[in-house]
Structures are given as C-alpha cells and as structure tokens.
Amino acid sequence: MAEIQLKSISKRFGDVEVIPDLDLTMPDGKVTVLLGPSGCGKSTLLRMIAGLETPTSGEVRIGGTLMNEVPPAERGCALVFQNYALYPHKTVRQNLAFPLRMAKVAPAEQQRAVASIAGTLELTPLLDRYPRQLSGGQRQRVAMGRAMIRHPEVFLYDEPLSNLDLELRVRLRLEIARMQRSLQSTAVYVTHDQTEAMTLADQIVVLRKGRIEQVGSPLALYQSPANQFVAGFIGTPRMNFFRIDGCEAEADGSRLRIGDATLHVPQRLDRAGATLGFRAEHARVGAAAAQEVQLELRDCETLAVEQLGDRAFCYLRSALGELVLATAGADAQPSGTLRLAIQASALHFFDAQEQAVRTKAV
Ligand SMILES: Nc1ncnc2c1ncn2[C@@H]1O[C@H](COP(=O)(O)OP(=O)(O)OP(=O)(O)O)[C@@H](O)[C@H]1O
Numbered sequence: 001m002a003e004i005q006l007k008s009i010s011k012r013f014g015d016v017e018v019i020p021d022l023d024l025t026m027p028d029g030k031v032t033v034l035l036g037p038s039g040c041g042k043s044t045l046l047r048m049i050a051g052l053e054t055p056t057s058g059e060v061r062i063g064g065t066l067m068n069e070v071p072p073a074e075r076g077c078a079l080v081f082q083n084y085a086l087y088p089h090k091t092v093r094q095n096l097a098f099p100l101r102m103a104k105v106a107p108a109e110q111q112r113a114v115a116s117i118a119g120t121l122e123l124t125p126l127l128d129r130y131p132r133q134l135s136g137g138q139r140q141r142v143a144m145g146r147a148m149i150r151h152p153e154v155f156l157y158d159e160p161l162s163n164l165d166l167e168l169r170v171r172l173r174l175e176i177a178r179m180q181r182s183l184q185s186t187a188v189y190v191t192h193d194q195t196e197a198m199t200l201a202d203q204i205v206v207l208r209k210g211r212i213e214q215v216g217s218p219l220a221l222y223q224s225p226a227n228q229f230v231a232g233f234i235g236t237p238r239m240n241f242f243r244i245d246g247c248e249a250e251a252d253g254s255r256l257r258i259g260d261a262t263l264h265v266p267q268r269l270d271r272a273g274a275t276l277g278f279r280a281e282h283a284r285v286g287a288a289a290a291q292e293v294q295l296e297l298r299d300c301e302t303l304a305v306e307q308l309g310d311r312a313f314c315y316l317r318s319a320l321g322e323l324v325l326a327t328a329g330a331d332a333q334p335s336g337t338l339r340l341a342i343q344a345s346a347l348h349f350f351d352a353q354e355q356a357v358r359t360k361a362v
C-alpha cells in the first residue's frame with residue numbers, strides 16, 4: 001500500500017509563500033494529476049513528496065510512514081522528469097541496469113530485469129544503442145524504464161512529455177496510461193496540459209497559487225466545476241462566460257431575460273457580479289427543443305474558424321461578448337442574429353465570488 005498523504009503542508013522560499021496550507025490524499029494504485037497554471041506550485045509539491053524539497057511545515061506520508069526525515073533514495077519513489085538525463089556513454093542496456101548495479105543486484109538478475117522491462121516498453125531492439133542514436137520518445141521510454149526497473153511503489157512524473165512533439169506526446173501518454181493500469185502503482189503526474197490531465201487521471205487536483213481549487217475525477221470536473229477558475233481551466237475550447245448583472249430579471253428573480261431569451265436561474269443567485277457559462281460543445285444553432293434554453297445573440301460576427309474536419313470551432317463577437325461555438329459542416333460562419341439552443345443542464349452560474357451556483361432545470 002502506498003497511499004500518499006500531505007497533511008497541513010506549507011512551503012516558503014525566503015519571504016515567498018508558495019504553498020500556504022494544503023491537505024491532500026493521493027490514493028493507492030491510482031493516478032493523481034496535479035494541474036494548474038505555471039508557477040502555482042505543482043513541481044514544489046512533487047519535489048516535497050520525492051524529498052528533494054523540505055516542507056516548511058506539515059507532514060508527508062507514504063504508505064502511512066512519515067517521510068519528512070527520510071532521504072529521497074529511501075522513499076521508494078521513481079522520478080520521471082522533463083529533462084530525462086540518460087548517461088550518454090552507456091548503452092540503453094547499461095542505462096536500464098544502472099539502478100540495479102548501484103543496488104548490487106546479481107548480474108543474472110540484472111539481465112533478467114532489463115529484458116523484462118525492455119519488452120514492456122518495446123526497447124528490446126534498441127538495447128545496444130547509445131542515447132544519441134535514439135529519438136526523443138525512445139529516450140523518454142528508456143528514462144521511464146530506468147525509473148521502473150526497481151519496481152517502485154510510487155511514480156512521480158513532472159511534465160515528462162512536454163519536450164516532445166505532439167504525435168509522440170499522444171503515443172507516450174497512452175503508453176503511460178497503459179503502464180500505470182498494469183502496474184497498479186501510485187502515481188502523481190504534474191502537468192499544465194488539461195488534455196493530458198483528462199486522459200491520464202483517476203483524480204485531478206486543480207491548483208491555483210498553491211491552493212486547491214477542486215479535487216475530482218476528470219468527468220466530475222468537466223461536468224460540475226466548483227468555480228469559474230476550474231470551469232475555465234478544464235475543457236477545450238475554454239467555457240464561454242457572460243456577465244449577467246446587466247440583464248433584466250423577472251420580479252421574483254427566478255428568470256432572467258437576455259435578448260429575447262428567458263433563462264431560469266437558481267433562486268439564490270444574486271445577479272450582482274454573477275456570470276453565466278456554457279461550453280461550445282453544448283450549444284447549437286437552431287430552435288430550442290424540450291429541456292433546452294433558447295439564447296438569442298444579436299450582432300454576431302465571425303472572428304475566426306478553427307477547422308477540425310468533422311466539426312469546427314467558430315469564434316464570434318456578439319452583442320453580449322465574445323464566444324466560441326462548435327459547428328458541424330465545412331463552411332459555417334454564422335453572423336447576424338443567432339438563436340442558440342443550450343441544454344438547460346449544461347448552463348453554469350457563478351456568483352460574484354466566482355463560486356458555482358447549482359442550476360435548476362427549466
Ligand atoms: N528554489 C526556489 N526559490 C525561490 N522560489 C522558488 C523556488 N522554486 C520555486 N519557486 C517559486 O515557487 C513558485 C512555484 O514554483 P513551481 O516550480 O512549483 O511551479 P509549477 O507549478 O511547477 O510551474 P511550471 O508549470 O511553470 O513548472 C513559483 O513562483 C516559483 O518561482
């Protein structure tokens with residue numbers, strides 16, 4: 001069992017408080033992704049788990065054991081970082097065997113372990129090459145193999161794919177997902193790429209300025225973001241947001257008029273500073289059906305179209321503000337007055353503090 005627990009962890013660098021006070025459990029055998037913008041403290045958290053950074057206060061526990069005083073090499077963690085440093089004068093075989101040699105494992109056992117890991121990562125034909133004779137993705141797999149070879153209980157990844165081209169990134173992402181599923185070891189994966197987070201995670205932790213904004217499964221974060229920050233960070237393209245404090249409301253405050261549209265809003269929504277959000281993929285141009293809300297947008301003008309083949313993302317300016325819509329078909333460039341149909345359940349409301357307010361069905 002290698003559940004990782006951070007209890008009341010804080011970290012300062014001199015006067016700068018990077019992590020104010022954080023509690024987090026990363027379940028045994030699952031992949032936890034730490035996701036957030038640059039500088040929010042993801043690597044710092046990972047480095048505290050690894051023992052490369054000392055918390056200013058609080059506890060790091062792995063499998064229940066307090067690790068604060070335990071040196072990095074004895075924590076049972078394998079590290080896979082962005083700048084995978086392989087030994088340039090050693091072959092793939094020697095690179096893979098290196099941690100075992102250091103641990104004075106018998107040569108026959110070293111050979112067996114190298115053969116097995118090379119098989120898993122499809123490195124067998126490359127065992128006698130040097131790192132300079134490998135592609136970026138092959139090198140990254142060797143680095144992963146070297147981390148895996150001692151069967152660590154915990155894998156710590158810090159943006160391991162960010163140096164690679166898109167195709168390789170997608171392939172290795174799948175490989176890591178497959179490997180984690182088969183090894184069932186606990187993994188913590190740092191990224192600022194939300195697609196990577198969505199495809200790899202059992203649990204995503206969204207961080208901002210060293211604080212946790214939300215913890216949940218990829219789907220829970222996509223469907224029920226706790227606040228506007230998470231709503232804007234999860235999902236591509238970014239969720240559309242409109243301020244609704246200028247809109248007319250009916251007397252009891254339960255319905256809101258936007259153009260010709262009437263939206264049912266949560267009863268306790270105070271419109272001052274409130275925001276409406278919906279995703280491009282949840283709106284379509286056309287008349288609303290049952291369970292859908294009609295939203296009329298005047299003075300629309302297409303600013304840009306991202307053509308993806310099966311659909312396109314159309315960026316528009318409207319009387320309400322800028323927005324993006326997913327449109328089917330090759331040459332959809334909507335303009336003028338648009339009537340959008342949006343699933344009532346796909347509308348999100350946020351209060352003046354940017355916290356989500358539960359919506360009611362229409
Ligand atoms: N050794 C250090 N001394 C001083 N400040 C540091 C140190 N290491 C990190 N920081 C600061 O701590 C904050 C968090 O850094 P961290 O590397 O954890 O961010 P990150 O979320 O991993 O960002 P990125 O996505 O850019 O890698 C940043 O503001 C950074 O400048």
Ligand SMILES: [Mg+2]
Nearest residue numbers: 042043044158
């Ligand atoms: Mg980082």
